[in-house]
Amino acid sequence: MIILNEIYKKYSTPSGEITALNNINLRVSPGEIFGIIGKSGAGKSTLIRCVNLLEKPTSGQVIVAGEELTSLSPSELRNARRKIGMIFQHFNLLTSRTVYDNIALPLELCGYSRQQIKENIMPLLDLTGLMDKINHFPAQLSGGQKQRVAIARALASQPKVLLSDEATSALDPETTHKILDLLKNIRDTLKLTILLITHEMSVIKACCDRVAILQHGELIEENEVGEFFAHPKTPIAKKFIASSLTHTLPDAIRSKVLAFEQPDTHPVWRLRFIEKTATQPIVSQLINQFNLRINILQANVDYIKNHPLGIMIIAVAGDTSKIQAGMLYLQNLGVQLEVIGYVPNNIISFA
Numbered sequence: 001m002i003i004l005n006e007i008y009k010k011y012s013t014p015s016g017e018i019t020a021l022n023n024i025n026l027r028v029s030p031g032e033i034f035g036i037i038g039k040s041g042a043g044k045s046t047l048i049r050c051v052n053l054l055e056k057p058t059s060g061q062v063i064v065a066g067e068e069l070t071s072l073s074p075s076e077l078r079n080a081r082r083k084i085g086m087i088f089q090h091f092n093l094l095t096s097r098t099v100y101d102n103i104a105l106p107l108e109l110c111g112y113s114r115q116q117i118k119e120n121i122m123p124l125l126d127l128t129g130l131m132d133k134i135n136h137f138p139a140q141l142s143g144g145q146k147q148r149v150a151i152a153r154a155l156a157s158q159p160k161v162l163l164s165d166e167a168t169s170a171l172d173p174e175t176t177h178k179i180l181d182l183l184k185n186i187r188d189t190l191k192l193t194i195l196l197i198t199h200e201m202s203v204i205k206a207c208c209d210r211v212a213i214l215q216h217g218e219l220i221e222e223n224e225v226g227e228f229f230a231h232p233k234t235p236i237a238k239k240f241i242a243s244s245l246t247h248t249l250p251d252a253i254r255s256k257v258l259a260f261e262q263p264d265t266h267p268v269w270r271l272r273f274i275e276k277t278a279t280q281p282i283v284s285q286l287i288n289q290f291n292l293r294i295n296i297l298q299a300n301v302d303y304i305k306n307h308p309l310g311i312m313i314i315a316v317a318g319d320t321s322k323i324q325a326g327m328l329y330l331q332n333l334g335v336q337l338e339v340i341g342y343v344p345n346n347i348i349s350f351a
C-alpha cells in the first residue's frame with residue numbers, strides 16, 4: 001500500500017547540507033498498522049511527510065495505493081493526496097470553526113454539496129464518538145476530543161492511508177490509550193492502512209503490527225512487533241525495549257538502595273526475561289538449586305502479540321558463592337540481569 005524506494009532527503013542549511021533521510025526503503029502492506037520509532041531529530045517527521053509529498057524527497061520513489069506520487073503533476077498530486085489522511089501532534093484544527101465544520105472542510109474544498117457532506121460526516125462523528133460535540137468549537141474540547149476531530153477530518157475524504165505524526169504525544173496516557181484503540185478500530189472497520197511515527201515504545205506496543213527503527217535518517221531494524229520485542233537485534237532496539245520495561249521501585253525502598261555493597265546488605269537484581277525464560281520457574285530454581293532466599297520487590301509480565309515479556313526486581317540473600325552461581329544460571333538461561341544496588345538487611349525481610 002505504501003512503498004518507499006531509495007528515498008533521500010537533503011536539506012541545505014547555512015552550516016552545510018543535512019541528510020535527513022538516507023536511502024529509505026519501506027513497504028507497508030494494506031490494512032497494516034506500521035510504526036516507525038526514533039529519537040528526536042532521527043528524521044521521523046521528514047519521512048512521514050515524504051509519504052504524501054508535503055516534503056519532496058531529494059531522490060527516490062514514493063508509491064501509495066499503486067500510484068507513483070513522485071511522478072505526478074501538481075494537480076494530479078492534489079487528487080492523489082485525497083487517498084492519504086494525516087493527523088498531527090497538535091491537532092491543527094481551525095479554531096473559528098465548529099467540530100462539524102472542521103470535519104467538513106476537506107469535503108467543502110472538493111466541492112461536495114451540503115447534503116453529500118452531511119452523509120459523509122455523520123458516520124464519522126459516530127465512529128469517533130463526537131456526536132454530542134457537533135457544534136462545539138475546538139477551545140471547548142479536551143486534547144483527546146480535539147484529536148478525534150482531527151481523525152474524523154482526516155477520514156472525511158475516505159482515504160486509503162492514514163499518516164500519524166506523533167498524534168498521541170500531547171495526550172495523557174489514558175487518553176493516548178483511547179486514541180490508539182480508536183485507530184485500531186478504524187483500521188478494522190474502514191480497512192485503512194496506518195503509518196504512524198512515535199518516540200514512545202508504549203505506542204508501538206499498544207497498536208502496531210510491524211515496527212521499524214529510524215536512526216540518523218536510516219531504517220536500521222524492522223520486524224513484526226512481537227518478534228521485535230522478543231528478539232531485538234540492534235543496541236538501540238534493545239535500549240528502546242529496556243526503556244519501555246523500566247520499572248522503578250517504590251520510593252520507600254529505592255531511597256534505601258545503596259550503590260555499593262556494604263556489610264549487612266543484600267543485592268537487588270533487575271531481571272528482564274522474554275519468551276521461554278518468562279515462563280520458567282526461575283524463582284523456585286534460585287531457591288531450590290542455589291539455596292537462596294528471594295524477596296520479590298516488583299514483578300510484571302506483559303504479553304505483546306502473545307510473546308511474554310517480563311520484568312522482576314528481587315532482593316537476594318544467601319552464600320556469596322551461591323549468589324554468584326545463581327547469577328550465572330540466570331544469565332545462561334538468557335535472562336538479562338542487572339544489579340541495581342544493595343539494600344540493608346533491616347529494610348527487607350527474608351524470614
Ligand SMILES: Nc1ncnc2c1ncn2[C@@H]1O[C@H](COP(=O)(O)OP(=O)(O)OP(=O)(O)O)[C@@H](O)[C@H]1O
Pocket residue numbers: 011012013018020038039040041042043044045046047199
Ligand atoms: N526544513 C528543514 N530545514 C533544514 N533542516 C531540517 C528541516 N526539517 C528538518 N530538518 C533536520 O532534519 C533532521 C530530521 O528532522 P525531523 O523533524 O524529521 O526529526 P524527527 O525525528 O521528526 O524529530 P522530533 O522527534 O523532534 O519531531 C533534523 O536534523 C532537523 O534539524
Ligand SMILES: [Mg+2]
Pocket residue numbers: 044045046
Ligand atoms: Mg517530528
